[in-house]
Amino acid sequence: MSLNLMEIPQQKPLHPNLSVPRDGWGRPLIVPEGGGKPKGHTRTTTFIDCIEDKSSLVDWKTRNVLVGMTKRPGLADKARKLDPEDAADKKKLNALVEQAEDAAGANDKSRKGTYLHDLSEYVDRGDPLPKTISAADLDDMAAYMMATSVLKVVAIEQFVVVPELSVGGTFDRLSFYEGPGPDGKPISGNFITDTKTGSVEYGKLKMASQLAVYSRGKLYDHKRFPVDADDKKAVAAWKKQDFTAEQAAQAYSPLPPVNQEWGIIVHLPAGTGVCNLYWADLSIGWALANLALTIRKARSTKGALKPFVSHTATSGVETSTDV
Template identity: 60%
Template sequence: MNQIADKAMDAAGAYVKREKGTHLHALSEHVDAGLPLPTGTSALDQRDMAAYLMETVDFEIRAVERFVVVPELRTGGTFDRLLEYSGPGPDGEHVEGLFIGDLKTGSVEHGKLKMAMQLAVYSRGEFYDHTRVPVDTADRKAFAAWKKREVSAAEAAQAYTPLAGVSQKWGIVINLPAGSGECTLHWVDLEIGWAAARLGLDVRTTRGTKGAMLPWVSGVTRNRVA
């Protein structure tokens, strides 16, 4: 069934869109670093990158593709950009500081709350350095044994670095639909997103609640008839 589903998704172009998005993400990293685009970059991709460059000119890129964890939600993920920005905010008033940025290469008309949740979680994360794991994570037995090892709180804390000074009120979506030659920016309300993420945790926790239904136990004892 999984193979049939994969073939259906491939026929529908799902993997093409995913691969194109990954490709544009890679090209955008060249732009952010001030590097020339790779030889052979198509004219269509060049148009997309030109639009991306023009729309993000007001940002200073402070981090790219960094993994963070949020112990409160027992989750983690990799954000696209950490942006430094100073200028008009969503209400026209001046804002400045660090903002989580996310590059979307498809439509943003749907899933807006999901995007707000995603960026809100990132904004409340901590950098986690997985390279501090002293074993090959591909070796399942060794990794499983390592996870059971007791470590001091001080040793464990060395893998975490605070994500300091990042806005937990606003995030930024950079929308660059593949092949469109157009790029737009969108403010994302992270307070709404965080409330939804916390609600999701409550729902997940509640689903694991046991004891909501118990078997009936009669309080009447009947004497046997000899």
């Protein structure tokens, strides 16, 4: 007897994904501090993107698409048949762009950065590194260990929410440091610490803003409201639930005392065997975060353009042009 696979009921995963649930735009869904239905919060990095000049990034992505198309000419053949004004074709074209970028190696650095972040977690937890680690990665981790030896890790990858900004995100580390500060004078306390594996030549303001937002955050325990983040139906039903203020309050807790004037960037450029620390000015960063909030609110401003209405004296006919 043949077996029809379509007749076999699909089993749910034995281990549901209990990470922070997200909406269709990838935003973390957070139960508000005062209770109510889960609400989409902007990711920290996305929130502060509006303060950054992306012209160099756009040029870089465009070059990668061109290079990717030369390496995979079949992508151009597929694109030639699609209409960039058609909604369905737009999605297909976007997918082809991603494939072209991948063919050009645009995502290699991102994947490598994620891998180094994973390895740094082994180091900070005091666990042995994987036996399969390459010599270059071992050099990077040795440099990381030396540079961060002055820091004592207090917490690793904690999710925080900043209610006044409607922002949520995960910081890399909360680290204790005692020694000379950015001005050479003694300083001590807990500092938000973030590891960057790419260039720090650009995006300095964004980095300072990112750490400033994290330093003002409240720890949020999303497991107080468990739902399988991979089960779309379960998430859809969960989103409709109304949680009480008492239930919500149990999910929020303050960060340990943390310096809100300075943060620390750990710069670990992949494959160099070099790691350097930088102070990030969080006063500048927080001012920019508030500027980002103003810009985002301004984007919803209406009435900047109005229809042009003219009156023709001879005919008495009014004409208008909608824009």
